[in-house]
Amino acid sequence: MIYFDNAATTRPNGEALKRAAEFTTELYFNPSAKYGGGFAVFKKLGEMRDSLLKAAGAAGRFDLIFTSCGSEADNQAIFSAAKRGNAVTTAGEHAAVFSSFTELKNRGVEPRFAPIERDGSVKAESVLSLVDEKTSLVSVVHVNNETGAVNDIAAIAKAVKEKNPRTVFMSDGVQAFGKLPFSIPSEVDLYAVSAHKIGGLKGTGGLFKRKNLSLTPYIFGGGQENGLRSGTENTYGVAVFAYAAELKFRTLGEDAKRLERYREKLFAGLDRDVFTRISPENGSPYILTVSAEGMRGEVLQRMLWDRGLCVGTGSACSSKNRFSRVITACGYGERVLDGVIRMSFSPATTEEEIGEAIEILNATAREYQNTVLASRA
């Protein structure tokens, strides 16, 4: 099977799993325990934290709080930083940010949503025009998870800070971390990441926090993670995360270049009468979103699965939530929204797979046209 749904989750990295296995055998101790075994695990946890900070180019400037997922990291950041006035985000955010902002309304903070462009990116002016002296938080997704559009968060953060230096700036970096060559800019205060998008395991995430920025805990308890995230550390998950990231970062630049070429090759091979491109050309090399206009993405997705190609989708057959909120915000009509499919890659993606995928996609779309669209005229 050709797996092109890596933005949903990736296959865990086998080498990382093997290396981390000691945390399930010898090193099973609680890192808070005060005897030798506990201390050994505690020390290793510190090393893994440092290695991830280094990978993000954030060593010395940032702390890293381990969480149970990217969504938790987003929630922790938002509900800790948006305590008064208003909070600004974009219409192109992942649900973990978008729904948290909607919830802010119930907590007495006014949420503001900046419109996005047709490719899913947000213009700095759109964000800035919503920022005022009462803005406590601005959140802008780094890579749009549905279109792959990349936002220049360094520039936006800088502009936000110039307008209101007291505003906290956060970014959901789940689709960027370990994929784009990048180090967290100093204007960014909080940066949320997830392990299972880069070969780690589900159940592990992290929040990079600028040093000296004070946060309130989201989960209270035994005071782990400097009191910011209680609960016994997921040592195995963190280890897989750190080792997978280490491997990922080693070839990050080459991977991005190669996948960009693959992405363009894939799109170039697709039947233009059927597929419309939604992803921008300067977006993440890891994501290509297209629409098979007039077809149902979900049906196409299952037909592709049966033919050995696994892709993501932006629509559902269900009448509730039929269309993707984000792609709708990009300004497309129903026919395009219905047919949205997302192909997302990993460094394991091969050029042969791209070639095969092109054939499967074109043939399946033709079959769909012949059976469903070609009704008695």
Add this chain to the structure above:
Amino acid sequence: MEKVIIIRYAEIHLKGKNRGYFERVFANNLEKALKGIRHEIHRTSGRYLVAAFDEERTYEIMGRVSKVFGVHSYSLGLLVASDEDSIFEAVKEVAPQSGTFKVETHRGDKHYPLTSMEISARIGGRLLDANAALKVDVHTPQHTVYIDVREGGKALVFGMFCNGVHGMPVSTAGRGLLLISGGIDSPVAGYMMAKRGMTVELLHFHSYPYTNEAAKEKVVTLAKIISDYTLVTRITTVSVTHIQEEIHKNCAAELNVTLLRRFMFRIAERVAAHVGAGCLVTGESLGQVASQTLEGLTSSNAVVSLPVLRPLIGFDKEDIVALAKKIGTFETSTLPYEDCCTVFLPDFPAIRPKLSFIEEEEKKLDVDALVEEALLTREIIRF
């Protein structure tokens, strides 16, 4: 003193010489419903006792009994020797700690030395002496303690009646095949027929890849919920994907649903023969959707010779919803997985399709081959 669950049955007493048969089936159904829990079932005149059961699972047993058709009412009670002291000890267990009460006695054993009134008076008097916080009120008591003196020196003592689901024991009224979708209506239709004693087999049509696995899983969940009532634990599924595609490609769009339903009925008749069902059952309700008009129903009936029972035909949606909530299928039925993808839905379905027009359109398809082909996709899921 032994804890027992007393079960009284509903319409069976109306049966004359066939009563023995109904009682045997009813007892058998109780056994099936309580499968997996330690218990014994005893029959005494006019009622059943569940005894020697796992007391930690008392409420689970009562919950299961509450779903067995034919149960008129049931009570959690105590089985004791019928001497006055033993009855009094049991009454003390069952009686309230305060408030007003009365004792009501039924005397099945006509040789018992005291009359019903005398038993009630004596036990009530002793209860009053024992607990000053109690008062007698024979007209509108807050609590009633029931004593049932049986033959063989035994008595039953209990504090309340719980209502059963009534109806007739399933598998006393033939076998039907229910066309079950993931919607609200069809599980309710199956419940209604099972309530009249029918054994309700299940058939579900899917159209993967236009519908998804979650939709099929939802139907299995619904089937499991109604199996508490119907005691049937299997479902047949058939794919109508190719049929839908062929109709869509070749026939008038407004007849899409009408034609599909005719195919479903034809396939259902074949599956019915396979599972030994003597009728089809659907959740159709007159006028609810375009295919459920008199003309729509007529066009489906025209392709089968088995009777088609539609227990919900005269029900309003709200009545069906109320029943679905009562039997516990509503929440599952309203999950957002659709059993029929809107891909093939016409903008304006025909409301009053003429049979001649339908038959003319249908001639464009190889009906027999499509039915045979669909039957090859038959799967039986047991749960």
